[in-house]
Amino acid sequence: MSTVTMGNALNQALHDAIAEDENVLMFGEDVGTLGGVFRITDGLTEEFGEERCFDTPLAEAGIVGFAIGMCLTGFRPVVEMQFDAFAYPAFEQINSHLAKMRNRTGGKVTLPMVIRIPYAGGIGGVEHHCDSSEGYYAHTPGLKVVTPSTPADAYSLLREAIADPDPVIFMEPKVLYWSKADLELPVQEPPFGRAAVRRKGTDVTIVTYGPSVPTALKAAEAAREEGWDVEVIDLRTIVPFDDETVVESVRRTGRCVVVSESQGFAGVAGEVAARVSERCFHSLEAPVARVTGLDIPYPAPKLEHTYLPGVERILDAIGRLQWDDVPDLTHAGASA
Amino acid sequence: METTLAPGGVATDLLPSPQPVQLLDPDGVLVEQAAGNHQYTAPSAERLLELWRGMVIGRRLDVQSTALTKQGRLAVYPSSRGQEACQVGAVQAITGRDWMFPTYRESVALFTRGIDPVEALTLLRGDAHCGYDPMAHKTAPQCTPLSTQLLHAAGAAYGEKRRGSDAVALAFIGDGATSEGDFHEALNFAAVFSAPVIFFVQNNKYAISVPLAKQSKAPALAYKGIGYGVRSEQIDGNDPAAVLAVMDAAVEHARSGHGPFLIEAHTYRMDAHTNADDASRYRTADEVSAWLAKDPLARLQTWLTINGHLDEAAIRDAEQEGEERASDLRDRMNAEPQVDPNSLFDNVFAEPTPQQREQQAMVRAELEADASYAEEESR
Numbered sequence: 001m002s003t004v005t006m007g008n009a010l011n012q013a014l015h016d017a018i019a020e021d022e023n024v025l026m027f028g029e030d031v032g033t034l035g036g037v038f039r040i041t042d043g044l045t046e047e048f049g050e051e052r053c054f055d056t057p058l059a060e061a062g063i064v065g066f067a068i069g070m071c072l073t074g075f076r077p078v079v080e081m082q083f084d085a086f087a088y089p090a091f092e093q094i095n096s097h098l099a100k101m102r103n104r105t106g107g108k109v110t111l112p113m114v115i116r117i118p119y120a121g122g123i124g125g126v127e128h129h130c131d132s133s134e135g136y137y138a139h140t141p142g143l144k145v146v147t148p149s150t151p152a153d154a155y156s157l158l159r160e161a162i163a164d165p166d167p168v169i170f171m172e173p174k175v176l177y178w179s180k181a182d183l184e185l186p187v188q189e190p191p192f193g194r195a196a197v198r199r200k201g202t203d204v205t206i207v208t209y210g211p212s213v214p215t216a217l218k219a220a221e222a223a224r225e226e227g228w229d230v231e232v233i234d235l236r237t238i239v240p241f242d243d244e245t246v247v248e249s250v251r252r253t254g255r256c257v258v259v260s261e262s263q264g265f266a267g268v269a270g271e272v273a274a275r276v277s278e279r280c281f282h283s284l285e286a287p288v289a290r291v292t293g294l295d296i297p298y299p300a301p302k303l304e305h306t307y308l309p310g311v312e313r314i315l316d317a318i319g320r321l322q323w324d325d326v327p328d329l330t331h332a333g334a335s336a
Numbered sequence: 337m338e339t340t341l342a343p344g345g346v347a348t349d350l351l352p353s354p355q356p357v358q359l360l361d362p363d364g365v366l367v368e369q370a371a372g373n374h375q376y377t378a379p380s381a382e383r384l385l386e387l388w389r390g391m392v393i394g395r396r397l398d399v400q401s402t403a404l405t406k407q408g409r410l411a412v413y414p415s416s417r418g419q420e421a422c423q424v425g426a427v428q429a430i431t432g433r434d435w436m437f438p439t440y441r442e443s444v445a446l447f448t449r450g451i452d453p454v455e456a457l458t459l460l461r462g463d464a465h466c467g468y469d470p471m472a473h474k475t476a477p478q479c480t481p482l483s484t485q486l487l488h489a490a491g492a493a494y495g496e497k498r499r500g501s502d503a504v505a506l507a508f509i510g511d512g513a514t515s516e517g518d519f520h521e522a523l524n525f526a527a528v529f530s531a532p533v534i535f536f537v538q539n540n541k542y543a544i545s546v547p548l549a550k551q552s553k554a555p556a557l558a559y560k561g562i563g564y565g566v567r568s569e570q571i572d573g574n575d576p577a578a579v580l581a582v583m584d585a586a587v588e589h590a591r592s593g594h595g596p597f598l599i600e601a602h603t604y605r606m607d608a609h610t611n612a613d614d615a616s617r618y619r620t621a622d623e624v625s626a627w628l629a630k631d632p633l634a635r636l637q638t639w640l641t642i643n644g645h646l647d648e649a650a651i652r653d654a655e656q657e658g659e660e661r662a663s664d665l666r667d668r669m670n671a672e673p674q675v676d677p678n679s680l681f682d683n684v685f686a687e688p689t690p691q692q693r694e695q696q697a698m699v700r701a702e703l704e705a706d707a708s709y710a711e712e713e714s715r
Binding site for chain 1: 435464465466469470471472476477481484486487488489490491492493494495496498499505517518521522524525528529682683684685686689690691
C-alpha cells in the first residue's frame with residue numbers, strides 16, 4: 001500500500017494504457033514537456049517519447065477533430081482539454097462528429113477516444129476555469145460521461161474509458177486532484193454504469209458525483225447528530241446511468257437529495273430528480289430535493305464558497321425532507 | 337520542405353501563381369502556362385480521355401439527381417453541374433489507398449470514387465445518414481457542418497504517416513467554408529504535423545447567396561495557406577488539364593513527405609446551392625451565361641476531338657453509358673426501401689445503455705400495437 005493522490009492515479013492509468021497498447025496516444029496543449037498544467041501527463045513524453053505523448057497547437061476543435069481523424073487509422077487517442085470552459089470551441093466537433101459518427105455510419109466508423117477535462121470549482125480559479133459542463137455532454141447521445149471521486153475510481157475508470165469502444169468524456173474534478181487514498185495500483189473497480197454506495201444509511205439517499213461526493217459525505221456525518229442516517233450514492237458514470245442502485249436505495253429510504261455542483265436549471269440533478277420521482281413515487285415521503293450550484297455564471301474566486309453546494313445547504317435540504325411544513329418553493333420573484 | 341525566403345522575407349516556394357494555373361483555355365486549346373512559381377505540364381491524352389469520360393457520366397448522374405428531387409425521390413440535392421473538372425479530376429489523381437473527405441456537394445466525386453450512386457445519395461434520400469461504408473471506400477461520410485471534416489482529414493493523414501503508409505488524404509471544401517475556424521485549425525495542424533493532406537477548395541463564387549467579395553478580402557483564397565506554411569496553388573477549376581496536373585503535383589508533394597497542399601480551384605456552380613434555393617435572387621443571367629462559355633466538359637471534349645483522341649462514336653458511347661447509369665439510378669431510386677424503426681437504437685453506442693433499452697422496448701411495443709391494429713382494420 002502506498003499513498004496515492006487522484007492525480008497520481010490518473011497519471012498511472014495513462015502510463016499503463018500507453019505501455020500496454022501501442023495505439024494509445026496522449027496529446028493536447030502543454031501535455032508534453034510540462035506534463036500538463038495539473039501534471040497529469042507528467043513523465044509520459046520522457047518515458048514513451050514524443051510519438052506517444054505530444055503537444056499540439058493551441059486549438060481545442062483542432063485537437064478533437066485531429067483525434068477523430070487518427071481514430072480512422074486505428075489509433076486510440078486520449079486528449080486533454082486544459083480546463084472545462086476551454087473545451088467549448090471543440091463542442092461542434094464533439095457534438096456533431098465525435099458523438100454521432102458511429103450512428104451516422106451505421107456502426108462502420110467507431111471512435112474509441114477519450115477527452116479528459118479538468119472541471120468544476122473549489123480551487124480559487126479565475127473565470128473560465130471552474131465550469132461544470134457535464135450537463136452539455138450528458139445531454140448529447142453517443143457520449144459516455146464519467147467522473148471519478150476517488151483515486152481508485154480515477155485509475156479504474158480512466159483505464160476503462162481508454163479501452164471503451166465509444167467516445168468517453170472523462171471529467172476530472174480539479175478539487176480532488178490532491179485527494180489521497182492508501183492504494184495499490186493497478187486497481188479494478190466496478191465497470192461503467194455502476195454507481196457506488198459510499199456510505200450506507202436508512203433515512204435519506206443523497207445522489208451525487210465527482211467533486212460533490214466528499215461534501216455529501218461530510219453532510220451525512222453532520223446529519224447523524226440530528227438523527228438522520230444518510231446513504232450517499234456516487235454515480236461515477238453519469239452516462240450510462242445506474243437507475244437500479246439509485247431506485248433501490250430511495251425505495252428503501254423514502255427520501256432523496258440530489259447534490260451537484262453544476263448550475264441547477266436543466267441540469268444533471270434535475271434529470272436524476274425526475275428519474276427518481278418517476279420510479280419511486282409511492283415510496284417517497286417527500287419531494288426529491290436538489291442542492292446545486294446557483295443559476296449564475298461561476299462566480300469570482302472570493303465568492304465561490306457562496307456558490308458551491310456546501311454542507312449547510314445539504315443539511316437544510318435534508319431538514320426539509322421531514323415534510324412537516326410544506327416549503328414555499330414558488331418562484332421568489334413572483335411572490336415578492 | 338525547406339522554405340525558400342526571397343529578399344523581402346516572402347516564402348516563394350509556398351506562393352501560388354499570380355494568376356490561376358490554366359493549361360487548356362475555354363476554346364479547348366492547350367496553352368502555355370503563364371509565368372508562375374511552379375510550372376505544370378498537361379497530363380497525357382490518355383488520362384485526359386479518362387477524365388472526360390468521368391465528367392460525361394458524372395454530369396449525367398448529377399442532372400438525374402436534380403431530376404429526382406422533382407419526383408420527390410430525394411429530399412434535397414446540391415448540384416455540382418459545372419464543377420465536374422474539380423470533382424472528377426481531383427479524385428482521379430488519388431488512389432484507392434488514399435482517403436477522401438467530401439462535403440454534401442461531392443456527389444460526383446463519390447460516383448467517381450466508385451461508390452454506388454444509390455449509396456452516395458442515401459443521405460439526401462433520407463434513409464440513413466451515410467449509405468456507404470466509409471472504411472471500405474476510405475471515404476468519410478459527406479460532411480454537412482462546414483470545414484469540420486478538414487481536421488479529420490489532417491488527423492487521418494497524420495495517422496497514415498505514423499503507420500508508415502504513403503497514403504494521402506484529399507479533403508474538399510467550398511469557398512464559404514474557408515471562413516470557418518476549423519479550416520484554419522486544420523491547415524495549422526496539418527502543417528505543424530506535416531500531415532499529407534490536400535485541401536481542395538472549390539471556389540464556386542457563392543456560399544448559398546453570399547458572394548466571394550463578402551466572404552473574404554484575400555487576393556485569392558489560395559493565399560490563406562501561406563500563413564500556415566502550406567504550399568498553395570490557384571487553378572482554373574474549369575480546366576480539367578490544370579486540375580489534374582496540379583493535383584498530381586499536390587499528391588506527389590504530400591506522398592513524398594512534404595506535408596499539406598492547398599488548392600483553390602476557381603469554378604462556378606451552374607445550378608443553385610440546392611434545388612430548394614432561387615439563384616436568380618442573387619446572381620444575373622449574364623453572369624451564368626458567361627460561365628457557360630467556360631464549361632469544363634465542352635472544353636476538354638473540343639481538345640480531345642480536334643486532336644484525334646475522340647470521335648463521334650466514342651462520344652456516343654460515353655453518353656450511352658451515362659444514359660444507362662442514369663436510368664439504372666432512376667429505377668433503383670423508385671424502389672421505396674423499408675427503414676426499420678427498431679434500428680433507431682443501433683449504433684449509438686457499441687452496446688445500448690439501460691435507458692435506451694427501455695425506450696427500445698417502448699418503440700417495439702408501439703410498433704406491435706400499430707401492426708395488430710392494422711391487421712384488425714384489414715379484416
